[in-house]
Amino acid sequence: MYVAVKGGERAIENAHAWLAEERRGDSNIAELSVAQIREQMKLAVDRVMAEGSLYDPDLAALAIKQSRGDLIEAIFLIRAYRTTLPRFGTSKPIDTGAMACDRRISATFKDLPGGQVLGPTFDYTHRLLDFKLAADGEVPEAASRPPMSGEVPHVTEFLNREGLIEEAQPEDTPPPDLTREPLEMPANRALRLQALTRSDEGFTLGLAYSTQRGYARNHAFVGELRIGTVSVEMDIPELGFSVEIGEVTVTECETVNQFKGSKTEPPQFTRGYGLVFGQSERKAISMALVDRALRWEELGEDNVGAPAQDTEFVLYHADNIQATGFLEHIKLPHYVDFQSELELVRKLRREAGVSQMQEAAE
Amino acid sequence: MSEYNFAYLDEQTKRMIRRAILKGLAIPGYQVPFASREMPMPYGWGTGGVQVSAAILTPDDRFKVIDQGADDTTNAVSIRSFFERTANVATTTATEDASVIQTRHRIPEDTLTEDQVLVYQVPIPEPLRFLEPRESETRKMHSLEEYGLMHVKLYEDISRHGHIATSYAYPVKVEGRYVMDPSPIPKFDNPKLDDMAAIQLFGAGREQRIYALPPYTQVVSLDFDDHPFEASKADQICGLCGAADSYLDEVIVDDAGGRMFCCSDTDYCSRRRAAGHQGPAFPGSEVAA
Amino acid sequence: MTPLLSVQEISKSYGTHIGCADVSFDLYPGEVMGIVGESGSGKSTLLNCLAGHIAPDFGRVVFDTRIDGPKDTVTMSEPERRMLGRTDWAFVHQHARDGLRMGVSAGGNVGERLMAVGERHYGDIRHKAADWLDRVEIDTDRIDDRPTTFSGGMQQRLQIARNLVTGPRLVFMDEPTGGLDVSVQARLLDLLRGLVRDMGLSAIIVTHDLAVVRLLADRLMVMKSGHVVEAGLTDQVLDDPQHAYSQLLVSSVLQV
Numbered sequence: 005m006y007v008a009v010k011g012g013e014r015a016i017e018n019a020h021a022w023l024a025e026e027r028r029g030d031s032n033i034a035e036l037s038v039a040q041i042r043e044q045m046k047l048a049v050d051r052v053m054a055e056g057s058l059y060d061p062d063l064a065a066l067a068i069k070q071s072r073g074d075l076i077e078a079i080f081l082i083r084a085y086r087t088t089l090p091r092f093g094t095s096k097p098i099d100t101g102a103m104a105c106d107r108r109i110s111a112t113f114k115d116l117p118g119g120q121v122l123g124p125t126f127d128y129t130h131r132l133l134d135f136k137l138a139a140d141g142e143v144p145e146a147a148s149r150p151p152m153s154g155e156v157p158h159v160t161e162f163l164n165r166e167g168l169i170e171e172a173q174p175e176d177t178p179p180p181d182l183t184r185e186p187l188e189m190p191a192n193r194a195l196r197l198q199a200l201t202r203s204d205e206g207f208t209l210g211l212a213y214s215t216q217r218g219y220a221r222n223h224a225f226v227g228e229l230r231i232g233t234v235s236v237e238m239d240i241p242e243l244g245f246s247v248e249i250g251e252v253t254v255t256e257c258e259t260v261n262q263f264k265g266s267k268t269e270p271p272q273f274t275r276g277y278g279l280v281f282g283q284s285e286r287k288a289i290s291m292a293l294v295d296r297a298l299r300w301e302e303l304g305e306d307n308v309g310a311p312a313q314d315t316e317f318v319l320y321h322a323d324n325i326q327a328t329g330f331l332e333h334i335k336l337p338h339y340v341d342f343q344s345e346l347e348l349v350r351k352l353r354r355e356a357g358v359s360q361m362q363e364a365a366e
Numbered sequence: 367m368s369e370y371n372f373a374y375l376d377e378q379t380k381r382m383i384r385r386a387i388l389k390g391l392a393i394p395g396y397q398v399p400f401a402s403r404e405m406p407m408p409y410g411w412g413t414g415g416v417q418v419s420a421a422i423l424t425p426d427d428r429f430k431v432i433d434q435g436a437d438d439t440t441n442a443v444s445i446r447s448f449f450e451r452t453a454n455v456a457t458t459t460a461t462e463d464a465s466v467i468q469t470r471h472r473i474p475e476d477t478l479t480e481d482q483v484l485v486y487q488v489p490i491p492e493p494l495r496f497l498e499p500r501e502s503e504t505r506k507m508h509s510l511e512e513y514g515l516m517h518v519k520l521y522e523d524i525s526r527h528g529h530i531a532t533s534y535a536y537p538v539k540v541e542g543r544y545v546m547d548p549s550p551i552p553k554f555d556n557p558k559l560d561d562m563a564a565i566q567l568f569g570a571g572r573e574q575r576i577y578a579l580p581p582y583t584q585v586v587s588l589d590f591d592d593h594p595f596e597a598s599k600a601d602q603i604c605g606l607c608g609a610a611d612s613y614l615d616e617v618i619v620d621d622a623g624g625r626m627f628c629c630s631d632t633d634y635c636s637r638r639r640a641a642g643h644q645g646p647a648f649p650g651s652e653v654a655a
Numbered sequence: 656m657t658p659l660l661s662v663q664e665i666s667k668s669y670g671t672h673i674g675c676a677d678v679s680f681d682l683y684p685g686e687v688m689g690i691v692g693e694s695g696s697g698k699s700t701l702l703n704c705l706a707g708h709i710a711p712d713f714g715r716v717v718f719d720t721r722i723d724g725p726k727d728t729v730t731m732s733e734p735e736r737r738m739l740g741r742t743d744w745a746f747v748h749q750h751a752r753d754g755l756r757m758g759v760s761a762g763g764n765v766g767e768r769l770m771a772v773g774e775r776h777y778g779d780i781r782h783k784a785a786d787w788l789d790r791v792e793i794d795t796d797r798i799d800d801r802p803t804t805f806s807g808g809m810q811q812r813l814q815i816a817r818n819l820v821t822g823p824r825l826v827f828m829d830e831p832t833g834g835l836d837v838s839v840q841a842r843l844l845d846l847l848r849g850l851v852r853d854m855g856l857s858a859i860i861v862t863h864d865l866a867v868v869r870l871l872a873d874r875l876m877v878m879k880s881g882h883v884v885e886a887g888l889t890d891q892v893l894d895d896p897q898h899a900y901s902q903l904l905v906s907s908v909l910q911v
Contacts (some may be wrong), residue, residue, distance in 0.1 A: 012443035084406040184572040186399035188501045307448045329409030340434045344533035344552035514771025590777040
């Protein structure tokens with residue numbers, strides 16, 4: 005056949021059937037259940053929920069199964085599904101001070117009210133492959149104690165009481181919603197944080213790392229990192245009061261950063277903030293560092309031209325669903341544009357050849 | 367797919383998109399920001415065009431999708447079947463029968479009419495993007511009509527190559543006001559943008575922009591007086607239907623690098639052949655090498 | 656005669672810090688005004704206020720426009736001000752990099768302003784660009800080379816050509832010879848003097864280098880801590896400074 009890519013419909017169907025078969029793998033091996041993924045691939049589930057901007061561990065686990073473990077593909081599935089969901093309303097802001105913490109550490113104070121809780125962390129594990137897991141995943145029960153209850157004060161509040169850190173001013177204006185409004189510059193901090201919390205973990209990690217290496221260094225200390233569950237409440241106008249509609253696990257990171265001050269203003273530490281669905285402290289810390297770097301203007305710092313300071317650069321490139329779509333679209337046929345380029349290059353070469361021949365003749 | 371609304375998007379989202387389209391039609395060539403939704407297909411694969419089509423399709427429409435001019439390329443097939451499933455809308459490959467045509471990278475060869483809408487998929491809507499990466503700055507350049515830089519690019523082309531070295535996505539000026547990216551159509555198609563009877567809508571999903579050309583809008587390709595715009599194509603005729611006036615794709619036909627040219631607009635080509643036109647490579651005659 | 660530029664009570668502060676305060680002067684067609692002072696004296700803030708790069712807190716900058724006559728450029732619309740910025744006004748930066756497109760050929764750099772005001776004949780644009788390269792003593796063979804391949808002095812001359820090609824009536828210069836070697840400075844000054852004279856340009860030149868104003872400026876303002884402490888004819892101020900600070904400035908130069 006002379007015209008390429010005929011019979012596209014059939015080819016697509018066959019490709020999809022093959023994909024389904026490959027996803028299942030060897031049928032002599034037991035199939036993974038969604039519950040298994042949800043329980044045993046929890047950090048993957050958390051990442052899909054965070055970057056998919058949808059808190060639903062079962063759906064995230066299903067997406068991971070369907071995407072054969074390609075997490076960006078899974079995030080994409082969740083995002084596309086999320087778009088179709090009706091919006092019933094907006095919850096009240098979660099209160100992380102009332103979090104039931106599984107983990108809570110501070111790098112700035114050795115001890116503090118509420119105490120440090122290591123929680124289920126990879127920190128201090130020796131990264132040695134555990135071959136026992138290959139044979140048998142049974143584990144002895146871990147020691148437990150009653151959960152921390154009541155308010156767990158934020159570490160930065162202790163600094164705030166002394167005026168040592170910038171005051172985080174309460175903000176009552178509803179934050180913009182980047183899934184409902186086009187992203188437009190300049191972006192305020194609420195919008196930036198929203199973009200960062202669903203940003204690609206790898207991209208954000210790379211940017212945060214670059215600030216540590218001197219590209220807009222902001223001297224971050226982890227003031228506090230906490231992981232745990234918080235309740236989600238919603239105002240029900242018909243009832244006239246708010247009710248708890250569920251709870252979510254989140255990771256919150258507050259950094260204490262490089263101080264600022266002048267002859268007239270006493271020096272004060274500044275803040276960076278990260279908050280992410282699920283247990284994802286690498287992402288939360290990265291987010292806090294990038295948030296802080298993006299605040300150079302309001303804090304009166306120099307723009308040193310670092311990528312992490314550039315709001316447009318960061319926000320327009322942090323979304324892995326946008327990035328992967330556009331990157332991979334170059335697989336699509338481009339033969340019309342390529343043909344026009346081909347004609348042009350041939351024409352320019354023809355003319356260059358002619359003038360070279362003329363030069364040679366002269 | 368009854369769990370989804372007609373043409374996939376909910377009515378509120380469609381209204382939002384229609385408002386953007388109307389604004390775009392009111393200010394030809396101006397890029398209207400819109401809250402692009404996450405679609406069940408990847409960004410960069412026509413999500414902007416799909417959202418525009420979803421917002422304007424009605425149950426009575428007849429829908430055509432082309433990619434690179436062809437109805438049967440994989441992405442065109444995929445988008446067409448998406449709307450067959452979600453909107454149960456009639457589809458066609460015949461340009462003249464379609465009321466809405468979604469396209470990637472081409473304008474059909476047939477002259478479109480007032481009863482038709484042409485929806486373009488746009489990857490990068492900003493014609494100044496590769497000269498100035500900052501969105502805040504390019505928006506200012508548009509609002510202040512500061513387009514000197516665009517001509518600097520063309521100047522540099524001529525000084526280096528002797529010609530304007532832009533062969534697709536060739537920038538145009540709309541009604542003497544906005545400089546616009548016509549999407550990556552070959553510059554051969556640029557003259558068709560001008561004074562077109564059909565409504566032309568441009569959707570860029572990832573970049574969250576919609577822009578439009580109402581019927582009979584003046585669209586001029588940028589150039590210099592002494593280096594005028596030229597709508598060029600391969601200096602060949604279609605091997606299948608013999609057309610000399612249509613945009614041609616080049617196909618490599620054997621291991622020795624033999625090539626033939628054929629219409630990129632598959633509907634145009636097949637209708638010509640049905641009407642008895644024959645090119646030099648028509649099955650039965652010899653392949654031009 | 657109507658002044659080309661009438662500066663009235665321009666003030667600009669940054670918080671409690673005074674950038675410049677209550678500066679007024681008139682500039683007549685063909686006149687060159689020098690503004691001298693040490694770094695931090697407010698001269699650059701003043702220049703940026705006058706050129707519309709930053710908005711003053713108070714005051715008027717009235718320019719005698721071709722079409723509408725005298726108009727306050729502080730309150731005029733941004734499109735109008737930017738139009739002035741690419742037609743009747745020119746701005747020569749201290750660092751040529753700030754005023755050039757480093758990725759664009761010399762010809763394209765000079766041609767940009769022409770194209771910005773609507774010139775659409777490639778041959779004419781190129782011809783004018785070549786002519787201007789010649790006038791600033793850059794070999795016309797270099798027309799297709801990028802400024803990155805130029806020496807510092809050549810870059811600065813290219814920046815001047817790029818600015819003057821549209822025949823502006825008022826040129827703002829911010830330390831135009833700063834950052835250049837002394838021998839290169841002398842050649843540039845010589846060139847500038849010739850251009851100012853031949854084209855009848857009006858100019859406002861900010862510099863800390865008294866040799867520059869001695870050679871180019873008809874009149875002089877001395878700034879200190881945001882205020883003008885002395886103003887007058889260049890020779891008069893330099894030869895017989897009245898204010899203690901001007902005296903210090905002049906004597907410190909003489910000692911060198």
